[in-house]
Amino acid sequence: MDAKLFVIVVTHNSRQVLPLCLHALSQSTFKPAGIAVVDAGSSCTQYLEDIAGEGLFIIKERNIGYGRANNLGYTVCPGDAQYILFLNPDCLVSPTALERAVQILDEHTSIACVGARLQGFDLEKQRATGRLDSTGIFRSWYGRWFDRGQGEPDGTNYQWPQETPAACGAFLCCRKEALAETALAPDTIFDPAFFLYKEDIELCLRLRDKGWRIVYHPAVQAMHARGWAVQRSEVPYPLRREAAKNEVLLYRRHPSIYMLWALAKYVLVRLFRL
Numbered sequence: 001m002d003a004k005l006f007v008i009v010v011t012h013n014s015r016q017v018l019p020l021c022l023h024a025l026s027q028s029t030f031k032p033a034g035i036a037v038v039d040a041g042s043s044c045t046q047y048l049e050d051i052a053g054e055g056l057f058i059i060k061e062r063n064i065g066y067g068r069a070n071n072l073g074y075t076v077c078p079g080d081a082q083y084i085l086f087l088n089p090d091c092l093v094s095p096t097a098l099e100r101a102v103q104i105l106d107e108h109t110s111i112a113c114v115g116a117r118l119q120g121f122d123l124e125k126q127r128a129t130g131r132l133d134s135t136g137i138f139r140s141w142y143g144r145w146f147d148r149g150q151g152e153p154d155g156t157n158y159q160w161p162q163e164t165p166a167a168c169g170a171f172l173c174c175r176k177e178a179l180a181e182t183a184l185a186p187d188t189i190f191d192p193a194f195f196l197y198k199e200d201i202e203l204c205l206r207l208r209d210k211g212w213r214i215v216y217h218p219a220v221q222a223m224h225a226r227g228w229a230v231q232r233s234e235v236p237y238p239l240r241r242e243a244a245k246n247e248v249l250l251y252r253r254h255p256s257i258y259m260l261w262a263l264a265k266y267v268l269v270r271l272f273r274l
Contacts, residue, residue, distance in 0.1 A: 003082045003083060003102050003105075003106055004033040004078065004080055004081045004082050004083070005030065005032045005033060005081065005082070005083045005084070005085060005098060005102055005173075006032060006033050006034050006035075006036070006077045006078060006081040006083070006084050006085070007025065007032045007034070007035040007036070007084075007085045007087055008035075008036045008038065008070055008073035008074065008077075008084060008085070008086050008087065009021060009022075009035065009036070009037050009038070009073075009087050009088070009089050010038045010039075010040055010066055010069040010070055010073065010088075010089070011037060011038065011039045011040065011042060011048075011089045012039070012040045012041060012042055012063060013042045013043055013044075014042070014089040014090070015042075015044070015047040016123065017089050017090040017123065017225060018037070018047065018051065018089045019047075019051065020092055021087065021088075021089050021090065021091060021092060022035070022037075022051060022056075024092040024093045024094075024222075025087075025093060025098075027095050028093060028095055028096075028097070028098045028099070029095050029096050029098070029099045030096075030098040030099035030102055032055075032085070032098065033055070033078055033081055034055045034056070034057060034076075034077075034078060034081075035055060035056050035057065036056075036057040036058075036059060036073035036076050036077070037051070037056065037057065037058050037059070037073075038059045038061065038069045038070070038072050038073040039058070039059065039060045039061065040061055040062070040063045040064055040065070040066070040068075040069040041061070041062045041063025041064075045060055048060070057073075057076050059072055059073065059076070065192070065194070065195035065196060066169075066190070066194075066195070066196050066199060067190030067191060067192055067193075067194045067195070067199040068190070068192045070086055070189065070190050071187055071188055071189055071190055071192065074179075074187055074189055075187050077176070081176055082105075082175070082176055082177075083101075083102055083105055083173060083174065083175060083176060084173075084174050084176055084179060085098065085101070085171070085172070085173045085174075086169060086171075086172040086173075086174070086200075087170070087171055087172075088169070088170040088171070088224065090121075090123075090170075090224060090225040090226070091118070091170045091171055091222050091223070091224050091225075092121060092222060092223045092224075092225075093116075093171070093221075093222045094221040094222060094223075096219075096221075097116060097171070097220050097221055097222050098173075100217065100219045100220045101114045101116070101173040101217075101220045102173070104215070104217055104220070105173065105175055108213075108215075110211075110212065110213050111175065111212070111213045111214075111215050112174060112175050112178035112179075112207040112212030112213060112214060113167050113172055113173065113174045113175070113178075113204065113207065113212075113214045113215070114167070114173045114174075114215055114216075114217055114220055115134075115135075115136050115137075115164065115167025115168055115171065115172065115173075115214065115215065115216045115217070115220070116168075116170075116171040116173075116216075116217075116220040116221055116222045117132075117135055117158065117216070117217075117218045117219075117220065117221045117222075118132070118133035118134040118135070118147075118168060118170060118171060118221075118222055118223070118224045119131070119132060119133055119154050119221065119222070119223050119224070120132065120133045120154075120223070120224065120225075120226070121133075121223035121224060121225040122225070123225045128154070128223055130153065130154055131151055131152060131153060131154055132149040132150060132151070132152050132153075132154050132157075132158070133147065133149075133150060133168075133170075133223075133224040133226055134147035134148065134149065134150055134168040134170070134224070135147075135148045135149040135157075135158040135216055135218070136148050136162065136164035136165075136166070136167055136168070136214075136216035137164065137165060137166035137167060137168055137200070137201060137204070138164065138165055138166075139165055139258070142258070142261050143256075143257075143258030143260070143261030143262065144261065144265075145166070145198070145201055145247070147168055148164075158216075158218060159218050160218065161215060161216065161217045161218065161219075162215070162216050163213055163214065163215055163216075164214050164215065164216045165201075165204065165205075165208075165214070166200060166201040166204035166205065166214060167200065167204060167214050167215075167216065168200065168224075169199065169200030169203075170222075170224045170226070171220075171222050171224075172200060172203075173220070175212075178207055178210075178212045181210060182203075182206045182207050182209075182210050182212070189203065190202075190203055191203070191253065193249060194246050194249065194250075195242060195246075196239075196242055196243075196246075197239075197242055197243040197246050198243065198246040198247060198249070198250050199246075201250060202250055202253055202254070205250075205253075205254045206253075206254075209254075237273050240269055240273075240274075241269055241270065244262075244265050244266040244269040244270075245266060247262040247265060247266065248262045248263060248266050250262070
């Protein structure tokens with residue numbers, strides 16, 4: 001397998017999780033050509049000095065948002081890289097995850113992105129939660145986007161490859177050719193208007209509009225210590241507001257009747273802090 005894979009990890013106050021993420025990558029059966037760690041405005045960046053190593057690019061920037069930070073990481077991607085893995089710092093890949101993702105992209109040239117079977121990870125107990133985090137992103141009948149399987153027991157469910165509307169950005173392994181074809185501008189893969197949340201969905205919709213496929217594959221596995229609280233009431237209001245705002249923006253970019261749901265949600269969040 002001669003394909004080259006480049007990994008981009010965006011961090012923000014990720015001191016606790018980044019070493020775990022990088023250690024998991026080091027145990028991979030498929031070695032990436034390089035890793036870009038883009039720090040977006042951490043209050044202390046000393047921990048980044050402790051992880052410096054061969055093949056690791058460290059970029060420090062103010063908090064420019066998740067999408068812009070990924071775009072910045074993309075600028076240092078080697079020209080001969082075929083695949084790009086956008087990986088959250090709280091995502092721990094299984095030893096074979098990269099190998100399986102690259103194999104799938106090698107064998108199926110119509111696939112732009114491969115999403116993983118993400119299992120929950122408890123940072124305090126340092127072990128899997130036994131529950132799923134995401135098996136692809138889907139849309140409900142009235143327009144709400146959701147991670148399929150989130151919170152369900154990690155068992156025999158969703159054990160088949162499937163084309164999905166979108167894939168979770170915590171682990172998004174993409175064909176560089178597809179990204180370049182659908183880029184908004186040179187080196188602008190993610191829409192910079194999305195500061196945080198829904199940028200992964202927007203990218204997937206843009207790729208699908210051009211005829212590319214987004215696929216969930218259960219053989220590609222990782223654990224995700226998701227920062228988003230399970231109960232909506234536990235999520236800080238500014239984050240709920242940002243998510244609701246970006247849902248409206250998503251349907252401005254990709255017009256749909258579901259804009260009615262997005263507008264209603266945004267109004268409720270702004271007026272009643274729901």
